[in-house]
Amino acid sequence: MPDDYLVPMSSPDLSPAEREAVLGVLGTPSLSIGPKVQAFEQIVAERVGVRHAVAVNSGTAGLHVCVRALGIEDGDRVITTPFSFVASANVLLYERAVPVFIDVDPDTGNIDSDLVAEAAEDLMKGGHAAHRWLPRRGVPDSGPLKALLPVDVFGQPADFDALNRTAQLHGLSVLEDSCEALGAEYKELPAGRLGDAGVFGFYPNKQITTGEGGLIVTDDQQVADMARALRNQGRAPGDTWLDHTYLGYNYRMDEMSAALGLAQMQRFEELLAKRESVAAWYAEGLAALPQVELLPLASTTTRVSWFVYIIRLAPGVDRTEIIRALDRKGIPARPYFSPIHLQKFFVDRFGYQLGDFPVTEDLGRRSLALPFSSIMKRDQVELVCERLGAVLAG
Numbered sequence: 001m002p003d004d005y006l007v008p009m010s011s012p013d014l015s016p017a018e019r020e021a022v023l024g025v026l027g028t029p030s031l032s033i034g035p036k037v038q039a040f041e042q043i044v045a046e047r048v049g050v051r052h053a054v055a056v057n058s059g060t061a062g063l064h065v066c067v068r069a070l071g072i073e074d075g076d077r078v079i080t081t082p083f084s085f086v087a088s089a090n091v092l093l094y095e096r097a098v099p100v101f102i103d104v105d106p107d108t109g110n111i112d113s114d115l116v117a118e119a120a121e122d123l124m125k126g127g128h129a130a131h132r133w134l135p136r137r138g139v140p141d142s143g144p145l146k147a148l149l150p151v152d153v154f155g156q157p158a159d160f161d162a163l164n165r166t167a168q169l170h171g172l173s174v175l176e177d178s179c180e181a182l183g184a185e186y187k188e189l190p191a192g193r194l195g196d197a198g199v200f201g202f203y204p205n206k207q208i209t210t211g212e213g214g215l216i217v218t219d220d221q222q223v224a225d226m227a228r229a230l231r232n233q234g235r236a237p238g239d240t241w242l243d244h245t246y247l248g249y250n251y252r253m254d255e256m257s258a259a260l261g262l263a264q265m266q267r268f269e270e271l272l273a274k275r276e277s278v279a280a281w282y283a284e285g286l287a288a289l290p291q292v293e294l295l296p297l298a299s300t301t302t303r304v305s306w307f308v309y310i311i312r313l314a315p316g317v318d319r320t321e322i323i324r325a326l327d328r329k330g331i332p333a334r335p336y337f338s339p340i341h342l343q344k345f346f347v348d349r350f351g352y353q354l355g356d357f358p359v360t361e362d363l364g365r366r367s368l369a370l371p372f373s374s375i376m377k378r379d380q381v382e383l384v385c386e387r388l389g390a391v392l393a394g
């Protein structure tokens with residue numbers, strides 16, 4: 001009953017500029033494959049500081065295209081995280097690649113880069129050494145380790161210096177799922193350009209929205225060319241409308257979405273700054289609650305791009321009961337994330353069990369997303385904090 005809530009769980013931040021931009025497209029004959037997609041790609045490429053940007057119609061589509069463009073195939077192994085939105089692992093399954101889950105850092109929730117280094121070494125050796133990192137069943141006995149797929153969780157970049165070192169040592173590609181982190185910085189470098197290719201997502205709860213949408217960024221010309229071909233039914237440069245060099249998809253972003261994204265990018269600093277204010281109000285309002293732990297920030301995170309506002313409840317607090325009680329007081333709250341390895345089809349296929357990734361499971365059990373958006377006002381944040389305080393006090 002979202003209509004009954006006093007504060008929405010999330011909300012896009014749209015000004016008259018966005019409305020005009022979308023309506024403007026409707027007055028032209030180009031509703032797809034037009035100038036707005038190019039302009040949107042260019043503004044994001046400039047902001048992130050990359051050579052190429054390729055817009056697509058979802059973050060998931062962007063990740064899928066990158067998996068193909070990086071040459072990840074049937075039976076290839078890819079190290080990734082179970083503490084993420086399910087799409088980051090699904091895109092590997094689309095290509096029959098094997099996701100090798102590695103547990104996460106208990107502070108940031110980002111993939112544990114020391115464990116990644118250890119796992120990569122063992123997986124390169126193969127055989128017995130490799131086995132302890134693989135799922136119980138459902139994977140071929142052997143297969144090359146091809147890539148790392150880290151996720152910038154909750155708008156905080158993963159530990160890319162260490163991850164890139166591991167990748168270089170073993171000749172792996174690095175695909176950065178930056179769908180939650182447009183605008184974030186790692187040691188002052190923009191998220192999205194920290195690996196070989198990065199992907200942003202623009203679903204309505206993200207830092208900027210296009211309705212549905214996503215975008216690939218890379219400095220690699222070949223990856224960019226392949227991404228452009230695959231999003232457009234496999235048409236290579238020089239192909240006509242009815243030539244299809246590759247098995248492709250229709251993953252194109254339309255012009256209305258791109259116009260919306262462009263208008264949002266023109267307000268990007270304002271949007272990020274507003275999200276930062278809301279996060280700061282929360283930190284202040286929650287400071288006095290002993291059962292609430294705020295998201296720890298890594299020293300390498302020189303800018304967080306606040307995506308959701310996640311708190312961790314002290315061990316022993318009944319999260320389900322807290323969510324129910326908040327709901328009765330008109331405040332929505334959600335568990336976030338639900339570990340990927342415990343999703344039904346991952347359990348069925350790979351035989352994962354409770355206990356396989358204890359840090360992920362612990363964070364999954366204790367994390368709570370509170371209402372968050374750039375249009376939230378200070379009194380709304382205070383209301384959420386006050387009601388949460390009351391509920392926790394029992």
Ligand SMILES: *Cc1c(COP(=O)(O)O)cnc(C)c1O
Nearest residue numbers: 058059060085087179180201203
């Ligand atoms: C939002 C998100 C995506 C992409 O989601 P889409 O709905 O396909 O745009 C991918 N990975 C993560 C971690 C996300 O949060």
